[in-house]
Amino acid sequence: MIPTKITPTVLAGGSGSRLWPLSNEATPKQFLRLTSDWSMLQQTLMRFDDTARFKAPMVVCSEKYRELVIEQSAEISCSLSDLLLEPMKRDSAAAIAAAALRAATLDADALLLICPSDHLIHDTSRFTKSVDDAAALAARGYIVTFGVAPTHPETGYGYIRCGAKLEASDGLLVDQFVEKPDAPTACGYLASGRHLWNSGMFMARADVLVEELSKLAPDLLAAIRSAINEGEPADDATPGLKLGSDAFKTAPSISFDYAVMEKSKRTAVVRAHFDWCDLGSWDALADVMAPDTAGNICQGAVATVDVQGSYCRSAGPEVAVIGLENVVVIATESGVLVASKNACQDVKKAVAALSRPKGATELEAEHAGRVNVQ
Amino acid sequence: MIPTKITPTVLAGGSGSRLWPLSNEATPKQFLRLTSDWSMLQQTLMRFDDTARFKAPMVVCSEKYRELVIEQSAEISCSLSDLLLEPMKRDSAAAIAAAALRAATLDADALLLICPSDHLIHDTSRFTKSVDDAAALAARGYIVTFGVAPTHPETGYGYIRCGAKLEASDGLLVDQFVEKPDAPTACGYLASGRHLWNSGMFMARADVLVEELSKLAPDLLAAIRSAINEGEPADDATPGLKLGSDAFKTAPSISFDYAVMEKSKRTAVVRAHFDWCDLGSWDALADVMAPDTAGNICQGAVATVDVQGSYCRSAGPEVAVIGLENVVVIATESGVLVASKNACQDVKKAVAALSRPKGATELEAEHAGRVNVQ
Numbered sequence: 001m002i003p004t005k006i007t008p009t010v011l012a013g014g015s016g017s018r019l020w021p022l023s024n025e026a027t028p029k030q031f032l033r034l035t036s037d038w039s040m041l042q043q044t045l046m047r048f049d050d051t052a053r054f055k056a057p058m059v060v061c062s063e064k065y066r067e068l069v070i071e072q073s074a075e076i077s078c079s080l081s082d083l084l085l086e087p088m089k090r091d092s093a094a095a096i097a098a099a100a101l102r103a104a105t106l107d108a109d110a111l112l113l114i115c116p117s118d119h120l121i122h123d124t125s126r127f128t129k130s131v132d133d134a135a136a137l138a139a140r141g142y143i144v145t146f147g148v149a150p151t152h153p154e155t156g157y158g159y160i161r162c163g164a165k166l167e168a169s170d171g172l173l174v175d176q177f178v179e180k181p182d183a184p185t186a187c188g189y190l191a192s193g194r195h196l197w198n199s200g201m202f203m204a205r206a207d208v209l210v211e212e213l214s215k216l217a218p219d220l221l222a223a224i225r226s227a228i229n230e231g232e233p234a235d236d237a238t239p240g241l242k243l244g245s246d247a248f249k250t251a252p253s254i255s256f257d258y259a260v261m262e263k264s265k266r267t268a269v270v271r272a273h274f275d276w277c278d279l280g281s282w283d284a285l286a287d288v289m290a291p292d293t294a295g296n297i298c299q300g301a302v303a304t305v306d307v308q309g310s311y312c313r314s315a316g317p318e319v320a321v322i323g324l325e326n327v328v329v330i331a332t333e334s335g336v337l338v339a340s341k342n343a344c345q346d347v348k349k350a351v352a353a354l355s356r357p358k359g360a361t362e363l364e365a366e367h368a369g370r371v372n373v374q
Numbered sequence: 375m376i377p378t379k380i381t382p383t384v385l386a387g388g389s390g391s392r393l394w395p396l397s398n399e400a401t402p403k404q405f406l407r408l409t410s411d412w413s414m415l416q417q418t419l420m421r422f423d424d425t426a427r428f429k430a431p432m433v434v435c436s437e438k439y440r441e442l443v444i445e446q447s448a449e450i451s452c453s454l455s456d457l458l459l460e461p462m463k464r465d466s467a468a469a470i471a472a473a474a475l476r477a478a479t480l481d482a483d484a485l486l487l488i489c490p491s492d493h494l495i496h497d498t499s500r501f502t503k504s505v506d507d508a509a510a511l512a513a514r515g516y517i518v519t520f521g522v523a524p525t526h527p528e529t530g531y532g533y534i535r536c537g538a539k540l541e542a543s544d545g546l547l548v549d550q551f552v553e554k555p556d557a558p559t560a561c562g563y564l565a566s567g568r569h570l571w572n573s574g575m576f577m578a579r580a581d582v583l584v585e586e587l588s589k590l591a592p593d594l595l596a597a598i599r600s601a602i603n604e605g606e607p608a609d610d611a612t613p614g615l616k617l618g619s620d621a622f623k624t625a626p627s628i629s630f631d632y633a634v635m636e637k638s639k640r641t642a643v644v645r646a647h648f649d650w651c652d653l654g655s656w657d658a659l660a661d662v663m664a665p666d667t668a669g670n671i672c673q674g675a676v677a678t679v680d681v682q683g684s685y686c687r688s689a690g691p692e693v694a695v696i697g698l699e700n701v702v703v704i705a706t707e708s709g710v711l712v713a714s715k716n717a718c719q720d721v722k723k724a725v726a727a728l729s730r731p732k733g734a735t736e737l738e739a740e741h742a743g744r745v746n747v748q
Binding site for chain 2: 303314334344
């Protein structure tokens with residue numbers, strides 16, 4: 001068992017345009033009941049039910065999602081220890097800096113388990129085992145990521161090249177964080193045996209995170225420190241803080257991976273022994289559901305004729321799919337996605353092209369490639 | 375020039391489930407503005423603007439579409455000579471029998487030009503030339519169909535095998551009407567040079583139609599005669615009749631082709647010199663529109679990424695299509711069709727499977743084939 005209890009720190013800020021049209025700016029994917037009666041956020045929070053091991057969770061999200069987070073955590077009787085509301089969209093470095101600073105004021109040694117809110121993990125006991133492995137190293141001052149053994153040459157994930165084994169632990173040093181590879185590179189990673197998928201979850205002491213941020217991203221840390229000082233109560237019933245907008249907006253929009261992980265000398269990795277899936281795209285979601293005999297997954301008012309290997313989902317309209325293989329069809333009253341399964345990573349491009357104010361905020365139009373809009 | 379003026383007789387009874395989801399029981403395809411600002415019905419009526427050649431048109435349709443027909447004909451300042459309203463769905467033999475009986479009471483020699491209301495014909499002057507060819511033969515007592523020279527081995531149309539040339543005319547006897555063929559048979563027809571597409575339009579004298587019906591479908595003719603006798607005024611402002619329901623419902627549901635054409639000894643065919651398209655399916659509709667440089671036709675709020683040769687149309691929702699070739703995507707708020715272009719003939723099956731009361735009426739579930747509904 002680990003020395004101190006762990007503070008789960010859930011990042012719920014993503015807008016998830018790759019799961020458009022179900023996911024949009026008003027209701028990003030972490031709040032959707034995509035795979036069960038519970039939303040991805042709720043499934044994430046429920047992973048920390050073991051009060052002997054975990055403190056009450058902390059959540060960082062946009063202030064737009066305050067009600068959604070409060071409602072959805074209340075629905076599963078989860079009391080949050082802290083709710084940090086961001087006044088505008090920044091990337092993960094700002095969110096993690098805020099969480100680390102808030103936790104460190106209470107307890108410098110606080111062990112933070114930083115989790116995105118849109119990952120699917122079913123095996124909670126194996127998850128807990130890996131968390132214990134990571135906690136032991138985090139307590140020693142490492143920033144410990146969870147690496148997932150690749151099952152296929154995925155091009156949608158970042159990878160971790162593993163280094164030397166760390167003494168008296170189940171962890172390894174991180175040799176290098178590598179960006180999302182192209183297909184041949186991903187095949188090489190798979191063959192090497194030295195590469196793990198970067199799950200995006202990690203553990204560290206609050207003081208270690210603050211220290212690394214002060215070295216590697218001092219401006220960002222200073223901005224977030226001011227935003228906390230200028231903050232207001234998040235909610236009457238929930239402990240938390242609405243971060244001060246004047247200071248927060250000066251924080252650079254940068255991911256924690258870029259700002260800290262790729263530069264820090266204190267990174268380690270433990271193997272994730274649990275099932276793990278980043279539900280970042282419709283084909284990933286299709287992969288975790290049980291298909292019918294034709295290899296299709298159909299949800300809602302859907303009829304298929306001569307369709308194989310496809311994911312067809314309606315949140316309202318009647319949908320007919322005919323004579324196609326390996327397609328994804330997702331329909332709501334206001335939006336319809338029709339994509340080849342292996343092109344699901346391009347949903348962002350199409351959403352950007354539709355010039356939806358909803359999904360377009362986090363998109364860079366210049367990356368849109370071959371897009372035609374009529 | 376022909377001896378008597380022609381009475382255009384427009385059949386507007388179809389429910390057009392193959393153009394689902396735009397076309398449905400409430401608004402069948404003949405009332406939709408599919409290819410221009412005018413509906414298919416309006417385009418059909420406008421073909422008869424030449425008052426030197428044509429009398430005011432007669433329309434036969436379901437009483438459900440009374441308002442639509444009256445509105446759409448008023449919109450193009452077309453006065454109908456007769457509006458015959460069917461109290462329930464029967465096939466074309468009943469509709470044509472009603473038109474023939476009504477016309478014959480006024481003028482036994484009336485020349486009827488029977489036209490479906492969902493055909494696309496742009497070249498009105500060539501159309502008129504073929505009508506004159508047909509009228510000359512119809513006046514001599516023939517039932518004269520319009521045969522279209524096939525441009526490809528279409529399996530969605532019926533064919534006419536042409537017989538001997540008719541003296542002093544541009545027509546031929548009909549050797550045989552043949553059903554929609556399979557692909558190899560269609561190739562044979564194309565190669566033979568003796569086969570024309572059956573356009574579904576034809577001309578005959580009212581008394582000839584009544585005589586042939588009395589020989590070949592006497593029960594049907596008797597039922598329709600009673601339905602006319604029991605009829606009520608169609609509308610205060612429009613001449614016409616709502617056919618009596620008690621008698622009309624006893625009329626067999628059979629197409630005029632089966633009931634009369636295939637058995638009559640008085641059938642002839644003239645070549646259609648005009649462009650002609652039966653907009654019976656989405657791929658046919660795509661064929662008559664101008665594609666963009668990627669070979670796509672996109673209408674409405676549609677974004678495409680890496681899409682070729684496809685027809686994407688939205689009547690409301692935002693639609694994103696990604697990484698696909700030769701597909702048809704048609705979206706409304708209540709229905710979405712996604713089909714391979716060459717599977718558009720199967721839309722009926724899928725609509726039947728969705729158990730829509732709207733489109734399912736004219737469908738036979740037992741023909742639905744490989745259909746899965748969730």
